[in-house]
Amino acid sequence: MGNGILLLLGLALALSARVAGLTAQQPPPPLVSAQEILDGLTADGSRWLTFGGNYSNQRHSPLTQITPANVNRLVPQWTFQTGTLGNFETTSLFRDNVLYVTGPQNVAWAIDARTGRQIWRYRRELQPNLTACCGLVNRGFGVLGDKLFMVTLDAHLLALDMKTGAIVWDVTMQDYKNGYASTIAPIVVKNKVIVGVAGGEFGIRGFIDAYDAQTGKRVWRFYTIPGPGEPGHETWADDSWKIGGAGVWVTGAYDPEQNLVFYGTGNPGPDYHSESREGDNLYSTSLVALEADTGKLRWHYQFTPHDVHDWDSTEVPVLADITIGGQLRKVVMFANRNGFYYTIDRTNGKVIAAKPFTTTTWAKEIGRDGRPIELPGHTPDEKGSVTCPDITGGTNFWPPTFDPTTRTFFVNAREACMTFYAWKPDYKAGDRFTGGAGQRGQGSEQPYGALRAIDPATGDRKWEFRYLTPSTAGLLTTASGLIFSGDAEGNLLALDSRSGKLLWRYQMGAPMHGTSPTTFMLDGRQYLLVPAGTTLTAWALPQ
Amino acid sequence: MRWFFSGLTVVVVCATAGSLFAAQELPAKNPLDGNADAIRGGMGLYRARCADCHGMDARGVRAPDITQVWASGRTDAGLFKTIKEGVPGTEMPSNPRVQDAEAWQILAYLRTLAAPAPSDPPRGDAANGEKIFRANCAVCHRVKSAGGRLGPDLSRIGIARSRAAVLRRIRRGAEDFGQGYEPVTLTPSSGAPIQGVKKNEDLFSVQIMDTRERIQGYEKDKMKSVKNDTQSAMPIFGPDRLSDSDLDDLLRYLQTLRGFDPGVAP
Numbered sequence: 001m002g003n004g005i006l007l008l009l010g011l012a013l014a015l016s017a018r019v020a021g022l023t024a025q026q027p028p029p030p031l032v033s034a035q036e037i038l039d040g041l042t043a044d045g046s047r048w049l050t051f052g053g054n055y056s057n058q059r060h061s062p063l064t065q066i067t068p069a070n071v072n073r074l075v076p077q078w079t080f081q082t083g084t085l086g087n088f089e090t091t092s093l094f095r096d097n098v099l100y101v102t103g104p105q106n107v108a109w110a111i112d113a114r115t116g117r118q119i120w121r122y123r124r125e126l127q128p129n130l131t132a133c134c135g136l137v138n139r140g141f142g143v144l145g146d147k148l149f150m151v152t153l154d155a156h157l158l159a160l161d162m163k164t165g166a167i168v169w170d171v172t173m174q175d176y177k178n179g180y181a182s183t184i185a186p187i188v189v190k191n192k193v194i195v196g197v198a199g200g201e202f203g204i205r206g207f208i209d210a211y212d213a214q215t216g217k218r219v220w221r222f223y224t225i226p227g228p229g230e231p232g233h234e235t236w237a238d239d240s241w242k243i244g245g246a247g248v249w250v251t252g253a254y255d256p257e258q259n260l261v262f263y264g265t266g267n268p269g270p271d272y273h274s275e276s277r278e279g280d281n282l283y284s285t286s287l288v289a290l291e292a293d294t295g296k297l298r299w300h301y302q303f304t305p306h307d308v309h310d311w312d313s314t315e316v317p318v319l320a321d322i323t324i325g326g327q328l329r330k331v332v333m334f335a336n337r338n339g340f341y342y343t344i345d346r347t348n349g350k351v352i353a354a355k356p357f358t359t360t361t362w363a364k365e366i367g368r369d370g371r372p373i374e375l376p377g378h379t380p381d382e383k384g385s386v387t388c389p390d391i392t393g394g395t396n397f398w399p400p401t402f403d404p405t406t407r408t409f410f411v412n413a414r415e416a417c418m419t420f421y422a423w424k425p426d427y428k429a430g431d432r433f434t435g436g437a438g439q440r441g442q443g444s445e446q447p448y449g450a451l452r453a454i455d456p457a458t459g460d461r462k463w464e465f466r467y468l469t470p471s472t473a474g475l476l477t478t479a480s481g482l483i484f485s486g487d488a489e490g491n492l493l494a495l496d497s498r499s500g501k502l503l504w505r506y507q508m509g510a511p512m513h514g515t516s517p518t519t520f521m522l523d524g525r526q527y528l529l530v531p532a533g534t535t536l537t538a539w540a541l542p543q
Numbered sequence: 544m545r546w547f548f549s550g551l552t553v554v555v556v557c558a559t560a561g562s563l564f565a566a567q568e569l570p571a572k573n574p575l576d577g578n579a580d581a582i583r584g585g586m587g588l589y590r591a592r593c594a595d596c597h598g599m600d601a602r603g604v605r606a607p608d609i610t611q612v613w614a615s616g617r618t619d620a621g622l623f624k625t626i627k628e629g630v631p632g633t634e635m636p637s638n639p640r641v642q643d644a645e646a647w648q649i650l651a652y653l654r655t656l657a658a659p660a661p662s663d664p665p666r667g668d669a670a671n672g673e674k675i676f677r678a679n680c681a682v683c684h685r686v687k688s689a690g691g692r693l694g695p696d697l698s699r700i701g702i703a704r705s706r707a708a709v710l711r712r713i714r715r716g717a718e719d720f721g722q723g724y725e726p727v728t729l730t731p732s733s734g735a736p737i738q739g740v741k742k743n744e745d746l747f748s749v750q751i752m753d754t755r756e757r758i759q760g761y762e763k764d765k766m767k768s769v770k771n772d773t774q775s776a777m778p779i780f781g782p783d784r785l786s787d788s789d790l791d792d793l794l795r796y797l798q799t800l801r802g803f804d805p806g807v808a809p
Contacts, residue, residue, distance in 0.1 A: 085633065129636065129637055129639060130636070131636065134634060135634050136633075271595075391605070421590075428640070431592075431640065432591070432592060434595045436595070437590065437594035437595045438599070438604050439598050439599040439602075440598065440603075487746060505746075505747065
């Protein structure tokens with residue numbers, strides 16, 4: 001044994017003694033375990049560890065300190081400012097009194113949840129000529145062990161050290177120069193980090209990936225457009241499958257019992273001019289159920305076969321077990337950009353209920369076979385055709401919520417129509433590849449939005465709260481009977497989730513765009529956390 | 544000698560680079576403005592690259608309305624730069640693949656959406672038009688920091704709107720209202736109704752400029768009613784109020800309004 005080794009051994013002993021001494025004073029929190037993520041939101045409010053709070057994406061908190069009776073006494077505790085351009089679209093994670101927050105422009109923070117003060121900041125240089133279609137945004141972290149997982153605008157997946165924000169590993173998902181980007185919040189299932197890519201407007205071939213959380217090594221890839229020889233490949237004419245889009249940019253759900261993940265997929269490309277891609281274009285605008293260990297497709301359901309209106313099905317799937325017709329059914333609930341609400345059996349992908357939740361002029365209803373019964377005159381061309389919903393859709397990526405106690409699904413819906421145009425595009429790698437455009441201002445009625453409460457057994461509306469204009473805010477319900485939302489004018493709203501009665505409001509100066517409020521307990525007080533514009537504000541009842 | 548030679552090389556290179564730079568210097572004005580072929584080409588390019596976000600008519604879908612960019616004071620050269628370089632930190636991407644000529648074509652086309660070229664030769668007396676403006680319009684409209692505020696500032700109307708569009712507005716009144724000029728009547732629980740134009744609104748409040756130019760916000764639940772009026776405060780000037788010849792003079796004057804420099808000498 002050389003002196004050097006002896007010295008090292010001594011150092012290690014001294015260090016471990018020091019660590020042991022520290023440990024005695026303040027036990028460090030254990031690493032985030034897969035079990036903890038699986039348990040989701042707990043009654044003690046001590047954590048929010050995944051995009052939807054639980055793998056089910058219900059965004060329903062068990063916390064009850066803030067109630068319909070006292071919500072009007074909420075006062076701000078602190079406000080955090082990003083100091084960057086662009087808006088939050090993120091869901092913050094919360095654990096051990098610290099918030100883990102991703103922002104626009106490839107920036108992320110750890111923030112002291114007591115004070116709103118930054119603990120660390122991570123910033124990745126923005127590559128030139130990024131192709132993110134709709135904002136340089138990010139929708140949140142995933143977490144496991146001592147690592148946070150974050151996708152980047154140049155289509156990388158990073159693991160960051162939870163304590164310092166330093167990079168642990170960095171893997172390229174796909175070359176961003178060919179139109180790929182990533183904005184999705186990863187979910188961590190067992191030891192795998194599951195993510196997808198954006199780029200449906202840039203001629204990508206979409207996919208969902210799983211990476212080993214420890215090493216960053218890719219474990220599986222599911223292409224949302226099947227390759228030659230695979231079932232579904234025949235639904236794409238010629239070589240259109242190679243550049244057919246179908247990105248995946250909104251977080252899916254996970255059912256541990258079946259060990260399946262459920263993801264909504266994006267629009268086929270070119271978005272509007274579709275002659276080059278004759279066929280149903282599987283698995284674009286679909287819900288896919290994949291085996292979490294292998295990425296193998298168990299079933300799929302296509303909401304809009306051969307979509308020509310840019311109606312990505314990248315809305316948030318919400319899981320629940322509910323009694324319908326006297327039977328307990330394992331369902332996935334889905335309010336789609338195409339204007340229809342769906343309750344689907346998540347064991348086999350069969351539609352249980354489907355009904356429009358906004359004005360839809362393109363399809364009469366969903367047939368018994370699950371296919372929409374389409375109405376004529378809604379294929380865009382050079383002259384233009386008026387269709388409802390518009391491009392943004394009946395709803396979009398902003399999270400809905402589900403209250404299991406009242407068995408109610410809530411969604412921020414939009415009422416708007418548009419003239420859609422199409423023309424033949426040329427494909428150039430990395431360039432826009434949409435083949436058309438929309439024009440607003442059609443029809444006499446002003447577009448408006450509404451928070452709608454839907455019975456998932458039937459798709460019927462229980463109540464609505466109307467906004468002045470369409471809102472793009474996500475939602476949160478709590479066990480005390482509250483629903484939190486926001487309007488496009490920047491009002492944060494609290495309503496009675498049973499009646500839709502407005503209880504409290506606050507003008508934040510910017511709307512929640514795609515973000516939902518979240519909630520947690522800290523020092524015995526329930527906090528409401530609201531990302532809006534470039535700010536993150538924490539609210540609580542007075543002490 | 545060797546040193547001298549090197550120095551000479553440097554001088555030559557600098558001179559060449561200088562002339563190259565001069566050759567590539569950005570024209571202040573669109574060299575293809577009004578060129579029919581360029582406009583046609585620009586339409587194709589606009590539709591392929593811009594329309595998806597800015598809309599077929601450039602009035603904005605996911606991205607802003609860009610029909611008023613010149614009216615708001617942007618220059619050809621500035622817009623060319625925006626097309627090529629994008630707007631950092633926003634969704635507007637840089638377009639390194641767009642050739643210079645293509646960017647000018649897009650702008651040439653966009654210009655046709657912004658202000659259709661007048662089909663008639665100019666006519667009327669601008670000096671008399673200005674007098675008519677002061678007597679009839681200036682109570683509500685401002686030009687170069689003088690005049691009323693209830694209606695839109697017209698200091699740049701000559702590049703913002705075609706003659707035909709302005710004529711229509713004067714003769715037939717407003718068919719729609721621009722943002723910030725929608726007429727509204729608030730009726731308080733007690734007292735007289737307040738008329739004005741809407742500057743902002745949400746579910747709970749409305750911010751207006753009233754007919755006395757007072758800017759003020761009101762909570763809706765303190766009002767008996769908040770009514771969006773269908774009639775613009777802008778009167779209709781038919782031939783009985785404004786003769787055809789006076790109208791020509793007024794339009795001629797308005798066409799001279801192409802913005803102004805608010806800077807003052809130190």
